[in-house]
Every structure is written in C-alpha cells, then in structure tokens.
Amino acid sequence: MDESERNPSATARPDSYEAAVERLEEIIDRLDSGQAGLRETLDLCSEGKQLVTYCAAELDEVGAGLKELRLDDLAAKLDTASDAG
Amino acid sequence: MEESRVAPPGRAAPELPGPFAVGTYARKLQGWMRERARVQLIGEVTGVGRSKVQAYFELRDAEGAVPCAIWLNDLEKAGLDGAGLRDGAEVVISGGLDYYPGGGQASPNFCFRATHVRLAGEGDLIARLEALRKQMRAEGLFELQKQLHRPLLPKAIGVVTAERGAARRDLVAALERRGWGGSLIWGFAPVQDRHAAPAIGMALQDLAARPEVEAIIVTRGGGSLADLWAFCDETLCRTVAMLRVPVVSAVGHERDSTLIDDVAAVACSTPTHAAEAAVPLDCLAARESLERCTVALRRAGEGAVGTRSRHLGALARGPARALQRERSKLNQKIREIRAASERGLADRASSQRRIGTVVLERARRRAVGADMDKRRDALHRAAVALRAHEPERTLERGYALVEDPDGEPLTSAAEAGAAERISLRFSDGRVRAKPERDGAA
Numbered sequence: 229m230d231e232s233e234r235n236p237s238a239t240a241r242p243d244s245y246e247a248a249v250e251r252l253e254e255i256i257d258r259l260d261s262g263q264a265g266l267r268e269t270l271d272l273c274s275e276g277k278q279l280v281t282y283c284a285a286e287l288d289e290v291g292a293g294l295k296e297l298r299l300d301d302l303a304a305k306l307d308t309a310s311d312a313g
Numbered sequence: 314m315e316e317s318r319v320a321p322p323g324r325a326a327p328e329l330p331g332p333f334a335v336g337t338y339a340r341k342l343q344g345w346m347r348e349r350a351r352v353q354l355i356g357e358v359t360g361v362g363r364s365k366v367q368a369y370f371e372l373r374d375a376e377g378a379v380p381c382a383i384w385l386n387d388l389e390k391a392g393l394d395g396a397g398l399r400d401g402a403e404v405v406i407s408g409g410l411d412y413y414p415g416g417g418q419a420s421p422n423f424c425f426r427a428t429h430v431r432l433a434g435e436g437d438l439i440a441r442l443e444a445l446r447k448q449m450r451a452e453g454l455f456e457l458q459k460q461l462h463r464p465l466l467p468k469a470i471g472v473v474t475a476e477r478g479a480a481r482r483d484l485v486a487a488l489e490r491r492g493w494g495g496s497l498i499w500g501f502a503p504v505q506d507r508h509a510a511p512a513i514g515m516a517l518q519d520l521a522a523r524p525e526v527e528a529i530i531v532t533r534g535g536g537s538l539a540d541l542w543a544f545c546d547e548t549l550c551r552t553v554a555m556l557r558v559p560v561v562s563a564v565g566h567e568r569d570s571t572l573i574d575d576v577a578a579v580a581c582s583t584p585t586h587a588a589e590a591a592v593p594l595d596c597l598a599a600r601e602s603l604e605r606c607t608v609a610l611r612r613a614g615e616g617a618v619g620t621r622s623r624h625l626g627a628l629a630r631g632p633a634r635a636l637q638r639e640r641s642k643l644n645q646k647i648r649e650i651r652a653a654s655e656r657g658l659a660d661r662a663s664s665q666r667r668i669g670t671v672v673l674e675r676a677r678r679r680a681v682g683a684d685m686d687k688r689r690d691a692l693h694r695a696a697v698a699l700r701a702h703e704p705e706r707t708l709e710r711g712y713a714l715v716e717d718p719d720g721e722p723l724t725s726a727a728e729a730g731a732a733e734r735i736s737l738r739f740s741d742g743r744v745r746a747k748p749e750r751d752g753a754a
Contacts, residue, residue: 245594246465252606259613266621273614280607286466287596287603290495294488299471299500299519 339414375547401507467527471520487588492596510546563587708740
C-alpha cells in the first residue's frame with residue numbers, strides 16, 4: 229500500500245478545529261480498539277500529535293484574553309485608512 | 314374605443330365629463346372619502362407633530378404607511394395626550410378616510426382621521442407577530458440562518474446590544490468562564506425605540522461584512538413585547554435571514570419570543586446561553602481534553618512498541634526454550650534407554666552368546682562340510698589316479714609281473730636270468746617258473 233493511501237491525512241492541515249477534533253476522536257477510538265497494527269499505530273500517533281499541536285495552537289489564539297473592540301472605531305480606522313490611501 | 318377617448322397631448326379630452334370647478338370636486342371627494350368604511354389600523358407611530366387642535370403622525374409598518382391625524386380632545390380622551398403618543402409606539406387607531414379640501418390659502422390634505430387611539434396591547438402585537446411569522450415561514454426565511462455553519466471555536470465574534478445594558482456584562486462574564494479570549498467587536502445600538510430596528514440592522518450588516526467575524530450575537534434584556542418590538546421588525550428580520558454569518562439571538566427572557574428568534578441560526582434565552590452558542594467549545598475543558606489525548610497518544614505509541622517488543626523478545630526466546638525442552642526430553646529418553654539397557658543387558662548378552670554359538674556352529678559345520686567335500690573329491694581323484702597306476706590295472710590289460718620267490722619284482726632280464734626261480738604274476742593268479750639259461754649258462 230502506498231504511504232499516502234494508507235495515511236492520507238497524516239500531513240494535511242485540518243480545515244477547522246472541529247475537523248481536527250473529529251479526526252482526533254477517530255484516531256483515539258481506533259487506537260483504543262486495539263485493532264491497529266504497529267505501522268498503523270505509529271502513523272496514527274504521529275497524525276494525532278500533529279492534530280493536538282494544531283488544536284493547541286488554535287486554543288492559544290483565543291487564550292490570550294478577551295480583546296474588546298468597537299465597530300465604530302474599526303469603521304473610523306477604515307475610513308482614515310481609505311482617506312490616507 | 315378606449316383609444317378614441319385618449320386626448321392627444323396638449324388637448325383636453327372633449328368626451329370626458331366636465332370641466333368641473335376643482336373646489337366642487339374637492340368637496341365631493343371629501344364626501345366620498347368620509348363615506349368609506351370606518352376601520353381599525355395597527356402600526357408604529359412615526360413623525361409625531363402637533364398643531365393647536367390636532368396631532369399629526371404617520372402609522373407605518375414594513376409594507377407601507379398612512380398619514381393620520383387626531384383631534385387633541387380625542388387624544389386626551391384616549392389618555393395619550395402629552396408624551397403618550399410618541400414615535401415608535403405601537404398603536405391601534407380607529408377612524409376613517411378624510412380629506413381636507415383646503416381653501417384659497419390653505420393646502421389640501423388627505424389623512425386617516427383617527428377618532429380613537431390606544432397603545433397596542435399584547436394581544437394586538439401577538440396577532441401581528443403571528444401574521445408576520447406565518448408569512449416569513451412560508452417564504453422559507455426561518456431556515457436560511459440555520460443552514461449556516463457555526464464554527465466550534467470562532468476567533469472573532471460580533472455583538473449587537475445596548476452599550477449600557479446588563480446583557481453586555483453577562484455576555485463577557487460567560488465568555489471568560491469558558492476560557493475564550495478572542496476578539497469581541499461591539500456594535501452598539503439602541504434596542505427599544507423607533508430607531509432601534511434600523512440601527513440594529515445596520516450594525517448587523519457592518520459586522521457581517523467584516524471577514525474575521527465568524528458569529529454575531531444580538532441581545533438585550535427582558536421587557537414587554539412592546540419593549541421588544543424592534544426585534545419583531547420585519548425589515549430587520551429579513552436582513553438577519555439573509556446574512557452570511559450565523560446570528561445568535563438572546564432577546565428578552567425565556568418566555569419572550571420575538572421574530573428575530575425565529576430567523577436567527579440559534580435562539581437563546583439569556584446572554585449567557587448566547588455566549589455558549591456563539592462559542593460552542595468550552596476552551597478550558599478542551600485544553601484538558603487535549604491533555605488527555607496527548608497522554609493517550611503517547612501511551613498508544615509507547616505501548617504499541619513496548620508490547621510488540623516484549624512479544625518479539627518472547628518469540629526470540631522461543632526457539633531456545635523449545636530446544637531446551639527437546640533436549641530435556643532427549644536426555645530423559647537416554648536415561649530411560651540406559652536404565653532399560655542395563656536391566657536387559659544380561660539377557661541380551663546370553664541371548665547374543667547363544668546366537669553366536671549357533672552361528673559359529675553353523676559356520677563351523679558349513680566350513681567342515683565344505684572341507685570334507687573337498688578332501689573327498691581329492692581323495693576320489695587320487696584314488697582314480699592311483700588305480701590307474703596299480704600293476705593290477707596293467708595286469709588286467711594282459712601284462713605279467715616278474716617277481717622273485719619273495720615277491721620282489723625283477724625288473725630286468727639279468728635279474729630274472731640270475732634267479733633260481735621266478736614267479737609270473739598275472740591278473741588272475743601266479744605261475745612259478747624256472748628260467749633257462751643259454752650255453753653259457
């Protein structure tokens with residue numbers, strides 16, 4: 229079996245957090261089933277670690293603290309930038 | 314026929330009645346209008362103005378408006394004098410069409426002459442709301458927002474609410490409890506007057522136009538249906554239905570149900586619930602879950618290698634163990650064989666000896682037999698040879714043997730001539746003779 233066929237999503241970046249979590253749950257379920265062979269287990273662990281890293285980075289993006297912005301201010305900045313441009 | 318009645322441009326149609334005096338026509342128009350049926354209308358009051366004797370306003374909803382007027386004494390009777398009749402109020406008016414023909418200086422004026430006015434009650438608003446709801450549901454506007462994808466972890470959320478409302482505080486607290494610290498873009502708008510619905514709609518559109526905004530919350534605290542009526546505005550709700558960003562509504566309390574709740578992607582009862590709907594992922598719980606996943610993955614990886622390694626080790630030791638087992642078995646067999654051998658050694662030795670004796674005897678016999686036969690044959694051949702050389706054989710063929718009286722053979726004429734007596738031996742017996750000698754003898 230070709231490597232990419234065996235583990236097509238191992239290197240692909242997830243589309244979204246929910247897609248990553250869904251795939252991660254599949255991986256954990258598969259590993260918990262005990263049905264995966266050694267090669268597949270190692271591939272799944274590798275892919276799972278990548279997904280965990282991705283999810284952690286996503287959480288970090290919203291983990292720095294609430295940033296409150298006003299629509300009026302953003303619109304004003306946009307207008308200023310347009311005028312300057 | 315119809316075309317023949319149409320006058321060419323710039324020329325009066327001579328076949329039409331008239332011309333009438335316009336004042337006469339205006340008064341007849343006034344009479345005709347006043348004969349129309351008297352009805353009740355419901356709508357929102359806008360553009361209230363007052364003269365010395367009457368109040369003017371427009372009664373409108375999303376589909377249209379009618380200019381209205383009410384005498385101040387009628388307004389007073391209704392208890393809505395002063396600030397009672399205000400912009401944004403939902404009212405029910407009773408009356409009919411009227412037309413003021415004007416005069417030499419006064420302008421003509423058409424209006425719905427209200428003789429009675431009251432603020433719309435809960436029942437009036439509910440009935441109107443149900444009609445709107447039925448119409449918009451039939452148009453499929455309730456489903457559009459619900460088909461939008463709501464991200465589990467949005468990075469930026471827009472919020473439309475009153476700047477000084479309690480909902481704002483509740484919302485922030487709820488988001489922080491979930492560990493969400495993304496961008497919150499406030500689109501502040503009035504939430505309870507005639508300007509509310511257009512301002513809310515504008516804020517929603519501006520927020521939805523920002524590419525980073527992944528969800529929008531619309532919220533305000535509780536109130537009567539009249540207080541929340543801006544969120545039942547048809548134009549606003551149609552705007553919400555068409556937005557590309559999912560809208561989470563949390564207007565009023567649990568028992569309140571506004572039209573925006575129907576068109577929104579999700580309707581919530583409180584700002585706290587709205588925060589949870591806009592950010593479905595509890596970030597704190599998600600971090601803990603990720604930790605567990607990390608541990609599970611590490612265990613799975615290490616376990617897979619470790620377990621298989623131990624299994625392989627066991628397999629590698631297998632042949633040595635099998636050999637050891639077989640060697641033990643073999644040694645046991647050897648011991649058993651040795652013991653058995655020792656036990657049966659004597660028997661086997663005697664048996665072998667017996668066998669050996671028999672074999673040797675047989676061999677000896679075979680050897681002796683063969684020797685005897687050979688000797689017998691040689692003897693026979695010697696006997697035959699001897700017999701061939703026996704004097705008797707020669708005598709049998711007719712010869713005679715000359716012997717002296719003692720039986721000694723005389724092998725020459727000289728010996729025979731010298732003997733006194735001789736014996737001639739034939740095969741069948743002896744003959745005694747006396748040799749004769751010549752003269753010399």
